Amino acid sequence: TIVEVLRKETDRRRQLSGRKLxxxxxxxxxxxxxxxxxxxxxxxxxxxxLAREAAEMGAExxxxxxxxxxxxxxxxxxxxxxxxxxxxxxxxxxxPDQDIVIKTAAVADYRPAVTFDHKMKKKDGEWEVEMERxxxxxxxxxxxxxxxxxxxxxAETQNVEEYGRMKRDKKNLDAIVVNDVSxxxxxxxxxxxxxxxxxxxxxxxxxxxxQDVARxxxxxxxxxxxxx
Amino acid sequence: TIVEVLRKETDRRRQLSGRKLxxxxxxxxxxxxxxxxxxxxxxxxxxxxLAREAAEMGAExxxxxxxxxxxxxxxxxxxxxxxxxxxxxxxxxxxPDQDIVIKTAAVADYRPAVTFDHKMKKKDGEWEVEMERxxxxxxxxxxxxxxxxxxxxxAETQNVEEYGRMKRDKKNLDAIVVNDVSxxxxxxxxxxxxxxxxxxxxxxxxxxxxQDVARxxxxxxxxxxxxx
Numbered sequence: 388t389i390v391e392v393l394r395k396e397t398d399r400r401r402q403l404s405g406r407k408l409x410x411x412x413x414x415x416x417x418x419x420x421x422x423x424x425x426x427x428x429x430x431x432x433x434x435x436x437l438a439r440e441a442a443e444m445g446a447e448x449x450x451x452x453x454x455x456x457x458x459x460x461x462x463x464x465x466x467x468x469x470x471x472x473x474x475x476x477x478x479x480x481x482x483p484d485q486d487i488v489i490k491t492a493a494v495a496d497y498r499p500a501v502t503f504d505h506k507m508k509k510k511d512g513e514w515e516v517e518m519e520r521x522x523x524x525x526x527x528x529x530x531x532x533x534x535x536x537x538x539x540x541x542a543e544t545q546n547v548e549e550y551g552r553m554k555r556d557k558k559n560l561d562a563i564v565v566n567d568v569s570x571x572x573x574x575x576x577x578x579x580x581x582x583x584x585x586x587x588x589x590x591x592x593x594x595x596x597x598q599d600v601a602r603x604x605x606x607x608x609x610x611x612x613x614x615x
Numbered sequence: 616t617i618v619e620v621l622r623k624e625t626d627r628r629r630q631l632s633g634r635k636l637x638x639x640x641x642x643x644x645x646x647x648x649x650x651x652x653x654x655x656x657x658x659x660x661x662x663x664x665l666a667r668e669a670a671e672m673g674a675e676x677x678x679x680x681x682x683x684x685x686x687x688x689x690x691x692x693x694x695x696x697x698x699x700x701x702x703x704x705x706x707x708x709x710x711p712d713q714d715i716v717i718k719t720a721a722v723a724d725y726r727p728a729v730t731f732d733h734k735m736k737k738k739d740g741e742w743e744v745e746m747e748r749x750x751x752x753x754x755x756x757x758x759x760x761x762x763x764x765x766x767x768x769x770a771e772t773q774n775v776e777e778y779g780r781m782k783r784d785k786k787n788l789d790a791i792v793v794n795d796v797s798x799x800x801x802x803x804x805x806x807x808x809x810x811x812x813x814x815x816x817x818x819x820x821x822x823x824x825x826q827d828v829a830r831x832x833x834x835x836x837x838x839x840x841x842x843x
Contacts, residue, residue, distance in 0.1 A: 416656075421772050421796060422721070422803070427650050456684045493650070496737050505772045505797075509724050509748070518742040544649050544733045568649060568734075575650070 402609050404445030409485040410438045411478060411524075413453030415471045417498035419516065420507050428575040429493035431455035433540070436601040437489055438463045444605060446487075451477045453492055471495045471521035478524055482531065487608060489538040490525050493575075497521065529559030536612050538562045538586075538604070544569040551585050562586030562611065564604060586611045630837050632673030637713045638666045639706060639720035639752075641681030643699045647744065648731040656803040657721035659683035661768070664829040665717055666691045672833060674715075679705045681720055699723045699749035706752055710759065715836060717766040718753050721803075725749065757787030764840050766790045766814075766832070772797040779813050790814030790839065792832060814839045 412434020416424045431452060438450045439460035448463045451474060459465040466481075468474045471494045482488065497518040525539050539560045543550045544567065551565035565583045568575055581594045584607050592603055640662020645653040659680060666678040667688035676691045679702060687693045694709075696702045699722045710716065725746040753767050767788045771778045772795065779793035794810045796803055809822045812835050820831055 422655050422770060423653065423723075423725075424655065425647075425651065425653055427652065495651075497651075497742055500741065506770070512748070513728065514725055514746040516744040516746055518744055520737065520740070542650060542734070 400443060400445055402444045403441055403487075403605070406446045406486045407484060408441045408446040408448050409451070409478070409481055409488045410434050410441070410448060411451045411474065411490045411492035411494075412438070413455040414493050415453045415474055415495045416469050417471060417495045417521075418502050419499045420503040420505065422506050425495060425497070425499070425518075427493045427495065429453070429455075430576045431457050431491075432576070432578065432597050433580060433600065434489075434491035435460060436597040437491060437604065440598065440601040440605055444609075449481055449485075451481065451492070453494075471498060471524075475522050475524050475527075478528070482528060482535070485535050487536045487538070487612070488528060488532075489540075489604075489608075490528070491540045493542065494524055495521055496523070523558075525560070526558045532559070536561045536608060538564065538608065541565045542568040542575070548583060548585075551583065555585055562608070587614070628671060628673055630672045631669055631715075631833070634674045634714045635712060636669045636674040636676050637679070637706070637709055637716045638662050638669070638676060639679045639702065639718050639722075640666070641683040642721050643681045643702055643723045644697050645699060645723045645726035645749075646730050647727045648733065648735050650734050653723060653725070653727065653746075655721045655723065657681070657683075658804045659685050659719075660804070660806065660825050661808060661828065662717075662719035663688060664825040665719060665832065668826065668829040668833055672837075677709055677713075679709070679720070681722075699726060699752075703750050703752050703755075706756070710756060710763070713763050715764045715766070715840070716756060716760075717768075717832075717836075718756070719768045721770065722752055723749055724751070751786075753788070754786045760787065764789045764836060766792065766836065769793045770796040770803070776811060776813075779811065783813055790836070815842070 413431035414427045414429040416426045418424045435457045438448050442448045442462040450463050450465045452467055466477055468477050474494055498521050500517040500519045537560050541551050541554050547565050547567045551563050555563040563585045579594055580597050580600045582592050584590045641659035642655045642657040663685045666676050670676045670690040678691050678693045680695055694705055696705050702722055726749050728745040728747045765788050769779050769782050775793050775795045779791050783791040791813045792810050807822055808825050808828045810820050812818045
């Protein structure tokens with residue numbers, strides 16, 4: 388009946404009320420000089436869909452975002468960052484008082500060891516760029532977490548479930564959402580996504596819009612938190 | 616009078632009629648693996664503004680574009696490319712029968728020497744990325760040009776005029792448009808730009824919207840072609 392549909396919708400809008408949710412989204416940029424950097428194809432769509440949906444479900448949402456071209460969803464507090472180092476600092480600052488943390492950002496795992504203030508001039512021949520590891524933010528959060536429900540994302544191109552499960556356990560996550568970015572039309576930049584939820588339960592979801600994937604993920608988080 | 620204004624506008628709409636104009640725009644992406652690449656902050660705005668304006672002035676415009684999030688301007692034929700190699704091939708294919716060629720694209724000048732089909736797994740410690748030079752498209756066009764009026768763009772952070780003039784002469788260009796990307800609010804990603812026109816004439820333009828910069832540049836091209 389209509390009454391039931393409305394009640395269900397009203398219930399959904401309260402499912403995360405009072406919860407503080409931190410979401411990271413987008414890529415990071417790791418500069419060599421003012422006009423050259425390393426990055427990845429993340430557009431932030433998945434993270435922004437989660438932020439929009441969580442805010443609709445009543446959560447107090449903080450969205451820490453790398454450089455993307457998306458509009459901030461309604462009722463979401465957005466903080467813009469550029470590099471993996473910026474992202475790390477902002478996440479660590481906001482982490483302590485969160486209830487749920489979802490890391491969708493594709494944070495660069497390497498950055499140039501040296502950054503130049505001025506544009507480097509081209510030279511003949513090859514050029515060795517020395518790269519150093521960035522801090523693994525998710526792993527740090529896994530070590531630091533107290534009561535937070537911590538969800539990671541993993542983009543893989545092969546052995547996706549195996550790598551996903553390994554990351555979830557190694558990084559002390561409550562759940563990981565894995566997707567196979569080698570599949571056309573899903574993952575980076577796409578409007579749809581086919582993911583595997585790996586929390587206490589494991590479940591392959593069908594190909595869905597990112598907004599629907601966001602709903603499915605948040606429903607599973609709510610369910611697994613309730614069962615804790 | 617209104618009649619004069621309308622006549623002027625009508626004249627402007629014919630200034631490039633019958634001319635074939637090739638514009639390149641945006642960044643290129645140079646892959647290390649499916650989720651990591653090397654690029655630059657170009658958003659394509661300057662090139663797209665030129666394409667829009669040139670089409671309004673009656674030109675037959677081909678726009679070869681790296682990955683950007685802009686809409687194709689009306690009456691412009693757009694060709695999408697990703698890497699410097701793609702850009703080179705597309706430009707070389709379309710170059711021979713053009714009247715005017717404007718290279719605004721920020722084509723990567725280096726690319727990883729090796730590209731991996733699958734996402735590289737992180738390892739402990741540092742990582743040397745070997746980079747090799749890409750083909751300098753503008754320099755190739757300078758060597759190959761017959762009757763084309765060839766315009767380059769240069770983004771510099773220091774000695775901007777000196778480097779600009781050097782590039783123009785070394786690459787056999789008819790003109791170069793130089794901007795200082797170290798200045799906040801202009802250049803990469805901004806909606807405004809402060810440029811120096813260096814053709815037969817040299818002139819510092821004031822801070823203008825990119826659409827107005829496009830007009831000023833096309834007016835100067837029309838004038839210098841007429842004076843040839």
